[in-house]
Amino acid sequence: MGTITFLIVLSILVFIHELGHFLAARYFGVTVHVFSIGFGKKLYSKQWMGTEWQFALVPLGGYVKMKGQDDTKPGLVENGNDSYNNKKPWQRIIILFAGPLANFLLAAVLYFSIAILGANSLSPTIGKIIKDSPAQRAGLQTEDKIVRINDTDIKTWKQIGETITQTKTALKFYVQRNNELRTFVINPEINDSENIFREKIKKRMIGIAPAPKLVTIYHSPIEAISYAYDKTIESSTMIFKGVQKLIQGIIPSSEIGGVITIGKVISDASESSFIALLAISALISVNLGVLNLLPIPALDGGHIMFNLYEIITRRKPSDKVFMYLTLLGWFILGSLMLLGIYNDINRIFLKG
Known part of the structure; x- marks a missing residue:
């Protein structure tokens, strides 16, 4: 039951994040070819509103594939006003920022619900x-x-x-x-x-x-709005500072948790109470929003930096630089994921 809860919660958080990108892209007239929950082999899909909505084999993330955007092909140019690469840099920044923003808004909604139901x-x-x-x-x-x-x-x-x-x-x-x-x-x-x-x-x-x-x-609706705002800001600040302390070496790398730790935390929360499940889901949603804003190539924050560079210099980064930085970003993300899994396995054996 814990595994099912983990997959449901993670899928909802990913869906909300990608929905933010999707809605912003459609607002600016960008065609979205694919909206995927999960990576890898397609398990189920349905065509709707000009987009292929699908579930994929590996349910540990998701993506929206927009016309004119492909990290593996930085020089890709697709003509038409419905192409992402033909939008102005500030419009692309809004599309990129909309994903993390959706996670912050979801966290606020969850915290509001907690305040009403009883914190x-x-x-x-x-x-x-x-x-x-x-x-x-x-x-x-x-x-x-x-x-x-x-x-x-x-x-x-x-x-x-x-x-x-x-x-x-x-x-x-x-x-x-x-x-x-x-x-x-x-x-x-x-x-x-x-x-x-x-x-x-x-x-x-x-x-x-x-x-x-x-x-x-228990909070009144007005009090709940204030509670939700304060908790969202508080948790966002805590995670930002946590990343900073990790980079500074104040927090040891052994504290990094991977997908196993996340799954266990969600599972334990679901067994504790519904309120606890809402609370940990809100915290993970904020975490997803914050981490995606980090200026790492391959993340939303990295792409935002590329667009800010274009606004300041009035020219795009070269395809070669874009490719190398994107590969570096994937290397950093892959290393962090492997470190998290390594730490998870270590914790399991130490407890055993």
Whole structure:
């Protein structure tokens, strides 16, 4: 069942990405010969609206084949106003950007749905207090539930950290303990900590850790729009920074996961809950959008760079340069895929 869920989720994400390209291309009058989910041998196809819609043997991606665009033939020229290579560079950039944009929009829709159905977060309940910390000296105890800090109502554990780090003075904590509301004034201290990339940082803290309790937060439609926007921006920024840290060597290459890891994550999420499945699908959709915008030849971001070069220099890159850079792009992508699969296999044997 997990494998089927993985293939369905991945196919939907790929379909939405390629649909973005397709709709933008058709908007500018470009003929789309093929819309494919998967690569390799064709399993099923249907002609509709002048396009061959097909499912292919290897369901790990997809593509739209437009008139006048072929990475294997950079010098290809197909005449007619319905040809991709005859469109203005800014129009081609919009067609290229539409795929990643569709993934960001899909993620926003999924996050909106999560907000309406009920987003699960860590409860603002204290599970552990560090010895001699500001929290202990102030009198906080385990199982205390923080309901407000100063004038900010607290509903999730994440809000506690955000409120503490965004202020510079002592804070007034309103705590629910045994059905009583108590108040404590706590002055956070700056201590050593780690961010999500395991980098050493200095952070304002009071010395508490969460209890293993979840709380479900339901949002109104207006609140859900704000939640969806914030989560899409937050996850996009996290992935962009993750790629940056990977290039800098801060995140080791052993952390790269391949298709096996993605499949396991989706499978585990589907077994956990429908909300968890929506959340991981949204994150993978953002990931797909971000990675496709990287300036690597053979990806949308690489082609966007070629078109920006044409806008700036008023001439296209030579066919030879285009071909070599595209081959380099495929080599980079192939290497990353093999590294991901290698890491996946390593993890399986290490667990075994």
